[in-house]
Amino acid sequence: MESMEIDGGKTPSKGVNAGEEEKEKTKPIVLLLMGVPGSGKSTFCDEVMRISSRLWARVCQDTINNGKAGTKIQCLSLAASALKDGKSVFIDRCNIDREQRADFLKLGGPQTEKHAVVLDLPAKLCISRSVKRTGHEGNLQGGRAAAVVNQMLSKKELPKLSEGFNRITFCHDERAVKEAVNVYGSLGPLDSLPSGCFGQKNSDTKIQQGIMKFLKKADPPGNTGSEPTQKFIPNEIPVKKGSVFQRTKMGQRPSDESVEKFEKRNEVDITSTSGAISADSxxxxxxxxxxxxxxxxxxxxxxxxxxxxxxxxxxxxxxxxxxxxxxxxxxxxxxxxxxxxxxxxxxxxxxxxxxxxxxxxxxxxxxxxxxxxxxxxxxxxxxxxxxxxxxxxxxxxxxxxxxxxxxxxxxxxxxxxxxxxxxxxxxxxxxxxxxxxxxxxxxxxxxxxxxxxxxxxxxxxxxxxxxxxxxxxxxxxxxHGVVSKLNCGKSDEGIPTNDDQKTKREAVYESDKNKKCKGSQQDLEQKSKDKKVSKAWSSWAQALYDVALHPDKHKNVVLEMSDDVLVMNDAYPKARQHLLVLARVDGLDSIADVSREHISLLKTMHAVGLKWVDKFLSEDKSLLFRLGYHSVPSMRQLHLHVISQDFNSIHLKNKKHWNSFNTPFFLDSVDVIKEVKEAGTVTLKDDKFLAMELRCHRCRSAHPNIPRLKSHISSCQAPFPAALLQNGRLVSSEGTS
DNA sequence: GTTCTAGAAC
DNA sequence: GTTCTAGAAC
Missing domain, CATH: 3.50.50 (FAD/NAD(P)-binding domain)
Known part of the structure; x- marks a missing residue:
């Protein structure tokens, strides 16, 4: 762990014979900082520039655009012009992977030294700094900062000499950062630093040093072979030292492909235990x-x-x-x-x-x-x-x-x-x-x-x-509790709704609805009164209609059929089990068209749905189901959704998907039957519900986006809201509730 | 309904 | 820079 002990270049080697080899000694340095937000890149630059007698320019992507974030190209061009002025340059951006660094390593050609300083500090520290810096205290912002930092950490590729660096310094703690600041800060205009990797962290320093020595012998500096000082060093699993040497020495790589994968996915973290994500964990x-x-x-x-x-x-x-x-x-x-x-x-x-x-x-x-x-x-x-x-x-x-x-x-x-x-x-x-x-x-x-x-x-x-x-x-x-804890933290909950957005959507709603209806305004009004508003169904919306009326053409999708109804899997299931029970009568496009004469059909559809629920429950007792209709369906032909309440599906992708099953827009079959019996029609819920904020269907917590919601529901075990537990709306292996 | 993608959000 | 959403096209 004494990372800096290996560092042979704590003090810069002062240039001798000044004058004679002036050009050699005054090679400007392109120093790439590497680290996640909050790792202290900018502070590092500031500190060095404060104490250095060398001319440095700092190229910071976050502020390059008149104080705002700019592009990589802007950074490259600013760095090039600073180099022309004879300055050494800090490249102050995350530089998290090889691809990100590549263009900067071409700057100034061989006439410049290429260095990297890796600020590989504990993720926690970076996250808390990054939160403080943006002034967004509190759970939500903290959670986001954490997500950003961890996202980056998962992509990080530590720099290697073979990329074209002359010198790489790894800093795993603040003491190491301070030392690196001193190393670069005390670098005068005529000084240079030894080449190589410094400060690499490993669970067994002796092995590390041994390999360093070995590689120095085997691969002269500058040789691309000196690249993987950390490649075959296991972090947590004890391996005989001999075998490490042997494999490295003899180059017994399992295969090109596996090595490639290994380099790409794992090497990054093999030597680092400080990041939140280490390949071994x-x-x-x-x-x-x-x-x-x-x-x-x-x-x-x-x-x-x-x-x-x-x-x-x-x-x-x-x-x-x-x-x-x-x-x-x-x-x-x-x-x-x-x-x-x-x-x-x-x-x-x-x-x-x-x-x-x-x-x-x-x-x-x-x-x-x-x-x-x-x-x-x-x-x-x-x-x-x-x-x-x-x-x-x-x-x-x-x-x-x-x-x-x-x-x-x-x-x-x-x-x-x-x-x-x-x-x-x-x-x-x-x-x-x-x-x-x-x-x-x-x-x-x-x-x-x-x-x-x-x-x-x-x-x-x-x-x-x-x-x-x-x-x-x-x-x-x-x-074993090792699944990412980031996404299921309490910080996800209690997020305020976006009222502005909501009102905007409500305003748009009416015109949208009208757009969907065919016929003149007069017709429309008449039809509205008659409760017979019919949509101009697009071709894509006719698929269920076609199945219901011509099931023989769709034998592969039909699971069960009678004269009245037909059962099929939803083509894009939004949960582990998601069936559609279709009415087979022509002219019954949606729940809006239903009247008293359809009560027995509705009951049949419900009973067939329940039969399939029983079947699914016999296969998996842990499932729970709801049966119901969308107030305004996208597809023509009355269809009952039979859907398990895990909502575990890759097809559940957007707010509309979620809200169509988890807001009053979803009409429970039992309620529909009851209402048609009593009132003769169904009161539809308008589709403003589709634009509502995302809330867990169990604990009702709000979530900012679909991925976060899905992450939450994958583990939420809260009981369902009381209303769902009544009148048989929710069906479980214990029977209907 | 889905897919595609621009641009907003992070 | 990446992720995510939302609107258009189908």
């Missing part, structure tokens, strides 16, 4: 492709399912990561999944593929995964071959014993979570704390329970397998 699940090896599952289909399930779960895993692992570099499944995930824009920080041995991800690949999945056999026994054999063998008898305690067999599509005893070599060497055994569908006639070519069953089971695997991983992460 990010909960990570490594999993092999299920069923595609010995069980011969079609690779195209399997890759679709993997990507689909990852997409489904990724919003629920917080800051954790999912990694698909395959031993072979030319793995077809890996490349298929990689391409499909990229196509779907899945966050590559949260999900990526990795080439390597799943039992040696940390020691060989530098990737720390606290949980690994095993493509198990139904007996949960070692052997067979492939991943199963490898994992049981690497984990030793401890895994076998621990597995036996949990389960004796496994059905296809299911998984069993086994905490790995600390005596297991996988725990000790790789830092694996849990193994999740998963059994996928088998398409291989030579293995038990072969489905032959029944890919309908096969796909269903494979989906189930990944779902239970990811569900299992989430439960581990949650029980």
């Amino acid at each position: 990010i909960p990570t699940l490594a999993f092999p492709s299920i069923s595609t090896a010995d069980f011969q599952f079609n690779l195209e289909k399997a890759s679709d399912i993997i990507v689909e399930k990852v997409e489904e779960f990724i919003s629920r895993i917080g800051n954790a990561r999912l990694v698909l692992v395959d031993l072979s570099h030319g793995s077809k499944i890996l490349s298929l999944v990689k391409a499909k995930a990229a196509q779907k824009n899945i966050d590559s920080n949260k999900f990526f593929t990795f080439v390597g041995d799943i039992t040696q991800l940390h020691s060989q690949g530098g990737l720390h995964c606290n949980v690994i999945a095993n493509a198990a056999n139904w007996r949960l026994k070692p052997g067979g071959g492939g991943v199963n054999a490898a994992i049981f063998s690497a984990a030793g008898s401890a895994l076998e014993v621990a597995t036996k305690e949990r389960a004796s067999s496994l059905r296809p599509g299911k998984c069993v979570i086994v905490p790995l005893p600390s005596s297991s070599p996988l725990f000790l060497r790789e830092g694996v704390t849990h193994v999740i055994h998963v059994l996928g569908p088998n398409m291989n006639p030579l293995r038990p329970d072969c489905l032959k070519d029944d890919y309908i069953q096969g796909c269903r089971i494979l989906r189930e397998a990944y779902a239970s695997l990811f569900e299992g991983f989430i439960s581990i992460v949650k029980s």
